[in-house]
Amino acid sequence: MKQITIKDVAEAAGVSKATASRVLSGHPATSPEARKAVEAAAGRLGFRPNAQARSLRNTRTQTIGLLLPDVRNPFFGDLAHAVEQRARSFGYMTLFGNANENVEQQDEYIDVMLSQRVDGVIAAPQGDGGNLSQLLRSGVPVVFVDRVLDSIKVPSVSPDNSTGIHDAVKHLTARGHRRIGYIAGPQSTSTGRERLRSYKEALAATGADTDADLIFLGDFQAASGAEGARTLLDLANPPTALLAADSLMSIGAVGVCNERGIAIGTDLAFVAHDDIDAFTLINPPLTVIAHDIDAMGRLAVDMLMSVIGGGSPASHTIPGRLIVRGSTPEFEKERQS
Amino acid sequence: MKQITIKDVAEAAGVSKATASRVLSGHPATSPEARKAVEAAAGRLGFRPNAQARSLRNTRTQTIGLLLPDVRNPFFGDLAHAVEQRARSFGYMTLFGNANENVEQQDEYIDVMLSQRVDGVIAAPQGDGGNLSQLLRSGVPVVFVDRVLDSIKVPSVSPDNSTGIHDAVKHLTARGHRRIGYIAGPQSTSTGRERLRSYKEALAATGADTDADLIFLGDFQAASGAEGARTLLDLANPPTALLAADSLMSIGAVGVCNERGIAIGTDLAFVAHDDIDAFTLINPPLTVIAHDIDAMGRLAVDMLMSVIGGGSPASHTIPGRLIVRGSTPEFEKERQS
Numbered sequence: 001m002k003q004i005t006i007k008d009v010a011e012a013a014g015v016s017k018a019t020a021s022r023v024l025s026g027h028p029a030t031s032p033e034a035r036k037a038v039e040a041a042a043g044r045l046g047f048r049p050n051a052q053a054r055s056l057r058n059t060r061t062q063t064i065g066l067l068l069p070d071v072r073n074p075f076f077g078d079l080a081h082a083v084e085q086r087a088r089s090f091g092y093m094t095l096f097g098n099a100n101e102n103v104e105q106q107d108e109y110i111d112v113m114l115s116q117r118v119d120g121v122i123a124a125p126q127g128d129g130g131n132l133s134q135l136l137r138s139g140v141p142v143v144f145v146d147r148v149l150d151s152i153k154v155p156s157v158s159p160d161n162s163t164g165i166h167d168a169v170k171h172l173t174a175r176g177h178r179r180i181g182y183i184a185g186p187q188s189t190s191t192g193r194e195r196l197r198s199y200k201e202a203l204a205a206t207g208a209d210t211d212a213d214l215i216f217l218g219d220f221q222a223a224s225g226a227e228g229a230r231t232l233l234d235l236a237n238p239p240t241a242l243l244a245a246d247s248l249m250s251i252g253a254v255g256v257c258n259e260r261g262i263a264i265g266t267d268l269a270f271v272a273h274d275d276i277d278a279f280t281l282i283n284p285p286l287t288v289i290a291h292d293i294d295a296m297g298r299l300a301v302d303m304l305m306s307v308i309g310g311g312s313p314a315s316h317t318i319p320g321r322l323i324v325r326g327s328t329p330e331f332e333k334e335r336q337s
Numbered sequence: 338m339k340q341i342t343i344k345d346v347a348e349a350a351g352v353s354k355a356t357a358s359r360v361l362s363g364h365p366a367t368s369p370e371a372r373k374a375v376e377a378a379a380g381r382l383g384f385r386p387n388a389q390a391r392s393l394r395n396t397r398t399q400t401i402g403l404l405l406p407d408v409r410n411p412f413f414g415d416l417a418h419a420v421e422q423r424a425r426s427f428g429y430m431t432l433f434g435n436a437n438e439n440v441e442q443q444d445e446y447i448d449v450m451l452s453q454r455v456d457g458v459i460a461a462p463q464g465d466g467g468n469l470s471q472l473l474r475s476g477v478p479v480v481f482v483d484r485v486l487d488s489i490k491v492p493s494v495s496p497d498n499s500t501g502i503h504d505a506v507k508h509l510t511a512r513g514h515r516r517i518g519y520i521a522g523p524q525s526t527s528t529g530r531e532r533l534r535s536y537k538e539a540l541a542a543t544g545a546d547t548d549a550d551l552i553f554l555g556d557f558q559a560a561s562g563a564e565g566a567r568t569l570l571d572l573a574n575p576p577t578a579l580l581a582a583d584s585l586m587s588i589g590a591v592g593v594c595n596e597r598g599i600a601i602g603t604d605l606a607f608v609a610h611d612d613i614d615a616f617t618l619i620n621p622p623l624t625v626i627a628h629d630i631d632a633m634g635r636l637a638v639d640m641l642m643s644v645i646g647g648g649s650p651a652s653h654t655i656p657g658r659l660i661v662r663g664s665t666p667e668f669e670k671e672r673q674s
Contacts, residue, residue: 061449061452061453062449063449063453071408071414071417071418071421071433072411072414072415072417072418074409074411074414077408077409077411077414078409080408080409080435081408081409081435081437084408084435084437085437088442088445093434093445093446093449094434094435095432095433095434095449095453096408096432096433096434096435097430097431097432097433098417098418098421098431098433100418100421100422105425108425108430109430112398112399112400112430112432115398116398116400116432116453222614251614251615251618254618255614255617255618258617258618258620258622276615277559277588277592278588278613278615278618278619280592280595281588281591281592281595281615281619282615282618282619282620283595283619283620285595
């Protein structure tokens with residue numbers, strides 16, 4: 001098969017070879033129209049940057065970019081800290097970009113990171129990836145962390161989104177719960193999709209109720225957790241246990257329970273995601289599904305260093321672990337019967 | 338008075354004018370020795386970059402740098418979000434550096450930001466400022482946020498570290514407390530120093546006990562809050578109320594109370610700093626001293642835009658506000674007497 005060259009891409013896009021080259025190397029001095037035409041042609045023809053294109057980027061800046069979805073989410077704060085500390089041990093500084101759960105903002109950060117000539121990018125990607133494919137074509141090493149994309153294959157380190165949820169549902173049904181409400185993450189993210197799928201599988205496996213109205217689709221932010229708790233608790237036949245797919249939605253949901261005088265542990269069992277400090281301070285402390293965030297951050301950096309060095313590291317999964325605390329005690333009604 | 342020129346600095350430092358110029362413009366291709374010699378000479382002679390030096394930096398990158406002390410502290414996560422959103426409204430992207438409460442790490446980020454040619458820097462400075470003076474000499478606009486330095490005068494937006502603490506101590510003494518323990522922030526930061534001074538003034542003003550052993554010096558991180566709570570609660574004559582100078586130390590201290598079965602609100606009054614979501618979920622929710630973080634972030638960006646445009650904006654203070662919640666109820670012993 002003929003190797004697709006930059007010349008082929010330029011002809012298909014109707015631009016000069018120099019323009020195509022600038023777009024494909026991520027040079028900032030290109031028009032949006034040219035970028036669009038060249039990107040489309042490169043995608044259509046299946047253009048892949050070669051080692052020579054990579055070696056053109058011969059100026060090392062000793063910086064990596066870290067693209068996060070939400071700097072206010074404690075999970076990503078901890079992840080940022082882990083990545084930065086590990087990168088520093090390799091002599092790299094980490095510059096963060098906060099995409100704010102917004103693809104357009106992620107795209108702007110990718111432009112900035114390209115023009116700042118970072119040596120590599122660790123990203124927890126948004127939506128369909130946006131400009132991430134441009135980043136890859138420009139030859140910048142990329143590793144995904146926490147989230148993955150079906151459309152873009154790069155080495156990744158992601159949480160096991162199955163075991164912890166299966167264990168949580170098994171734990172709740174063993175405690176007598178049959179109606180387990182679920183506040184899901186956005187279905188545009190792999191973590192949101194995989195966790196919802198695991199919840200459904202676990203319900204089916206344990207014989208718990210599988211009513212569609214036990215599921216509320218949130219967006220990983222606190223307000224949607226509050227809305228989810230209100231919606232689920234207002235059901236004619238409300239759940240006796242709630243499970244939320246991240247820490248911020250858990251915070252929103254617990255706030256609604258407090259407002260309504262619903263005693264967590266006594267009136268309602270609750271399982272949160274992510275083992276953040278604050279969850280152990282709530283009375284009773286929250287049962288959580290946790291992943292080793294430090295390990296995730298360290299591995300992401302190690303893998304990026306491998307890619308920068310020309311390697312092709314295998315992807316990794318970080319196990320999920322159920323930590324049982326006071327928010328999921330024996331179910332009162334069962335004990336009394 | 339004769340204007341100090343780059344030539345004067347070069348002669349005093351014993352380097353070429355080109356080297357002095359590179360150092361003073363923040364060019365990355367300089368040796369540590371040259372940087373040290375030129376910095377020292379520039380400081381000794383009182384060299385100040387002029388408008389011409391600034392105009393040499395004529396390539397706008399439309400990025401600003403944000404130097405934060407601790408990305409895991411929810412206060413700074415919220416501040417980062419506020420800065421980034423406001424900067425974006427001016428067409429600027431924000432790159433974060435996490436100094437991790439460490440001057441050396443802050444210095445490395447300053448080097449990175451200089452070589453990345455950011456158009457300005459918003460910093461919550463560490464210790465004595467380290468390379469911050471180099472940043473200023475290179476002509477990069479700088480605004481301080483949250484913390485200030487005695488040694489470096491730039492426009493700043495900082496919290497009022499007096500009113501909230503005075504109100505908290507008045508509130509606690511009105512509730513019958515005379516022994517108010519204080520978990521202080523590091524005295525190398527302006528916030529740590531000013532808050533401790535306010536605590537002492539407030540004790541004197543209200544007539545509460547002023548024993549030196551009621552004060553524990555922490556470092557704004559959770560572990561030191563836990564250690565502080567243990568130390569203060571183990572006193573022969575322990576405090577009946579605790580006040581902590583930031584959110585992370587508050588989290589550490591509340592954790593120790595839970596471990597020991599000390600009921601906050603009933604056995605011990607507690608006042609935290611910063612109005613983070615998690616504090617409203619604790620039962621009883623925590624009384625806090627809060628500042629409007631969004632306003633602080635917005636103002637810092639507005640002031641930096643003014644400096645970038647050649648202005649000299651006045652510094653601002655953001656008022657502190659006591660929000661009374663269940664952790665500081667009427668003092669039982671007083672009610673019973």
